[in-house]
Amino acid sequence: MDIILASGSPRRRELLARAQLDFSVLRVDIDETQYDNESPKDYIERMVAMKAEAAIQQLNEAFKTNKDTRAHHLIVLTADTIGVLADGQTILVKPIDREHAYSMWQQMSDSVHEVWTAVQATQIALRPNNANTASNEPAYQIVNQQQITERTDVRFIPLTPAMMSDYWDSGEPTDKAGGYGIQGLGAAWVSRINGSYTNVVGLPLAQTLALIKSLTDVSDR
Numbered sequence: 401m402d403i404i405l406a407s408g409s410p411r412r413r414e415l416l417a418r419a420q421l422d423f424s425v426l427r428v429d430i431d432e433t434q435y436d437n438e439s440p441k442d443y444i445e446r447m448v449a450m451k452a453e454a455a456i457q458q459l460n461e462a463f464k465t466n467k468d469t470r471a472h473h474l475i476v477l478t479a480d481t482i483g484v485l486a487d488g489q490t491i492l493v494k495p496i497d498r499e500h501a502y503s504m505w506q507q508m509s510d511s512v513h514e515v516w517t518a519v520q521a522t523q524i525a526l527r528p529n530n531a532n533t534a535s536n537e538p539a540y541q542i543v544n545q546q547q548i549t550e551r552t553d554v555r556f557i558p559l560t561p562a563m564m565s566d567y568w569d570s571g572e573p574t575d576k577a578g579g580y581g582i583q584g585l586g587a588a589w590v591s592r593i594n595g596s597y598t599n600v601v602g603l604p605l606a607q608t609l610a611l612i613k614s615l616t617d618v619s620d621r
C-alpha cells in the first residue's frame with residue numbers, strides 16, 4: 401500500500417527514509433493553538449487527527465482538479481511532537497520568540513521533562529463511484545485509522561543565561577518543540593534519556609513501522 405508522510409518536518413522524512421520504505425511527502429499546515437485547559441493527551445491526539453484531515457482534503461482537491469491519483473489505497477501518516485513538564489500539564493511547543501524559549505528552558509533546566517510524539521496512520525481508499533465526474537463527494541474515504549503516543553523522559557543539565565543566549569543565536573531552536581534538537585547542538589543539554597531516541601527527534605520509528613504493519617495486516621485479511 402502506498403504511504404504518504406503528511407509532514408513538513410525534515411527530521412520525520414529522514415527517520416522514515418531509514419526504514420527503506422517507499423513513501424511520498426505532502427506538506428500540511430494547521431492551526432496548532434492549544435485550547436484553554438486542553439490536556440496534553442487531548443491536544444496531541446487532536447493535532448495528528450487534524451493533520452490527517454488536512455492531508456486528505458488536499459488529496460481530494462488534487463483529485464478533483466486533475467483526476468490524478470497516486471493509488472486506490474493509501475496510508476497517510478501524521479505526527480506531532482510536544483514536551484510535557486513534570487506537572488503533567490504544561491505543554492512545550494515551538495518557541496514563538498527568544499523570551500518564550502527562555503521561559504521554557506528555565507522550567508526544563510536541571511530537571512526531567514517528557515517528550516511525546518503521537519502518530520496517526522489513516523488508511524484511505526478511492527470511492528468506487530468516483531469515475532463518475534458528476535459526483536461531488538470527496539474522492540477518498542477513510543477506511544481505518546489508528547493512533548499511538550510514545551513518551552520519552554529527557555533530563556537536562558542546569559542551564560545558564562549564557563548557554564540559552566548562545567543556543568538561541570544558533571537558530572536551531574525555532575522550529576522544534578521545547579526549543580531544542582537532541583539530534584543537533586541541543587544534545588549538549590541532555591544528560592540522560594529514558595525511552596525511544598527517535599521519538600524525541602519527532603517520529604518513534606520502530607513503533608511507527610509496527611503501526612503501519614498492523615494497518616496493512618488488517619487490510620490483507
Ligand SMILES: Cc1cn([C@H]2C[C@H](O)[C@@H](COP(=O)(O)OP(=O)(O)OP(=O)(O)O)O2)c(=O)[nH]c1=O
Nearest residue numbers: 407408409480481576577580581582600601602
Ligand atoms: C524535542 C525535539 C523536537 N524536534 C522537532 C520534531 C518536530 O519536527 C518538531 C515539533 O513540531 P511538530 O508540530 O510536531 O511538527 P512540524 O511542524 O515540524 O512538522 P509537521 O507538523 O509538518 O509534521 O520539533 C526535534 O527535531 N528534535 C527534538 O529534540
